[in-house]
Amino acid sequence: MNKDIFKNHIAFYHHYGPYEFLIWKSKDYELKDRIDYVFNRMTSTLSISGDLGSAVLSWNTTGNTLDNIVDYSKSLSYFVGKMETSDDKYEYDSDALEKELSDYLGLNDEEEYSPSLEDRQEMKQDLIECFDEFTGEYNLDSDLRDKLTDFDPDWWEGIPDGRRISDRAKLWAVGLQQAMAQIKQHENNVRTFADTQLADMYSLICDLSVSADLYKTKTEKAFQAVRALNVAIHDVGDNFERLNEIVEDDQNKGID
Incomplete structure (x- = not known):
């Protein structure tokens, strides 16, 4: 699986009614390696479509959101087991099959048992050729089927098939996780930015409040000074008037 396939992808999310839409696409190309996820909360159904194929996954529960489905996708075998798709959700690896058959037929065991090691080696080769x-x-064919039955009466339950989860199915799960993580990061960034802006506004309001209080204090002191000056002027006026009266009295006494 090419882990760098989504390195230039950006996510778009929209929630409308019971539907959650998540688009995961390249910044440079509209359709290349694009995946569209649509989750219906009412039916708990996830629809996947886009350049990497399509699939539908359903859960017989209510109350799920796309966040829950992202958590489910982290258990890849469980997530893939829910898939209904016309595309391959499994791949069959011949190298893995060869190793699994060796283990299944006990070709590396030191213990001797029937059929013989040579017969089991031959059986392995026959199984690889007809896979x-x-x-x-x-x-x-009937002969190989009989040999398998002699070796393992329940062979159809345990015979290996080299099955692996396909890269396509892995990318559906990884894309879902990365796209939602990007949306969450964006939401956190927006929330952090909003919190910062609110903090700055609060600080500004506090500064304005301090300035207003300072202005009020200085204004009150100015008014107090003006009132004191008025009192002083009034006192001077009274004293000046009293002085005039004394002078007039002295002059009148001199005339007498």
């Missing part, structure tokens, strides 16, 4: 890598099924 279909596209369907993950064995096209067994």
Whole structure:
């Protein structure tokens, strides 16, 4: 799986009624490696479409949101098990199959048991030759089927098939997780920015409040000074008037 496939992707999210829309696309190309996720909260159904194929996943529960589905996708085998898709959600690896068959047939065991090691090695080669890598099924003839039954009566339950989760299915899960993480980060950034702006506004209001209080204090002191000056002027006027009266009295006494 190419882990860098989404390195230039950006996410867009919209919630309308019971539907959550999550678009995960390249900044440079509109359709290349694009994935559209639509989640219906009422039916708890996730629809996946886009350049990497399509799939539908359903949960027989209510109350799920797309956040819950993101958590579910972290258990990849569980998430893929929910998928209904016309595309391949599994791949069949011939190298993995060869190793699994060796373990299944006990080719590396030191213990001797029937059938013989040589017969089991031959059985392994026959199984590899009749295995279909596209369907993950064995096209067994009756002779090989009988040999398997002698070795393991319940062989159809445990015979390996080299099955692996496909890169396509992995990318659907990884894309969902990365897209929602980007949306959450954006929401956190917006929230942090808003908190910062509110803090700055509060600080400004506090500064204005302090300035207003300072202005009020200085204004009150100015009024007090003016009132004191008025009192002083009034006192001077009274004293001056009294002085005139004394002078007039002295003059009148001199005339007499």
